[in-house]
Amino acid sequence: MNPIETVRFSCPWCGEPAETVVDCTTGDQEYVEDCWCCCRPVVIRVELDAGGELAVAVWAEGA
Numbered sequence: 001m002n003p004i005e006t007v008r009f010s011c012p013w014c015g016e017p018a019e020t021v022v023d024c025t026t027g028d029q030e031y032v033e034d035c036w037c038c039c040r041p042v043v044i045r046v047e048l049d050a051g052g053e054l055a056v057a058v059w060a061e062g063a
């Protein structure tokens with residue numbers, strides 16, 4: 001697995017495809033990024049499972 005992974009998701013607000021870069025060396029993390037398209041806040045939660053696979057959940061902040 002690469003230490004830096006690119007994760008693709010659809011914006012929960014506008015549905016546009018977006019992507020974020022995850023630093024896998026920091027373990028589980030949760031952060032907010034503004035959508036590049038609609039500029040609304042998107043919460044991105046990244047978890048690493050025991051096999052080192054990324055599990056990503058995305059939802060609209062405040063929704």
Ligand SMILES: [Zn+2]
Pocket residue numbers: 011012013014015016035036037038039040
């Ligand atoms: Zn959006």
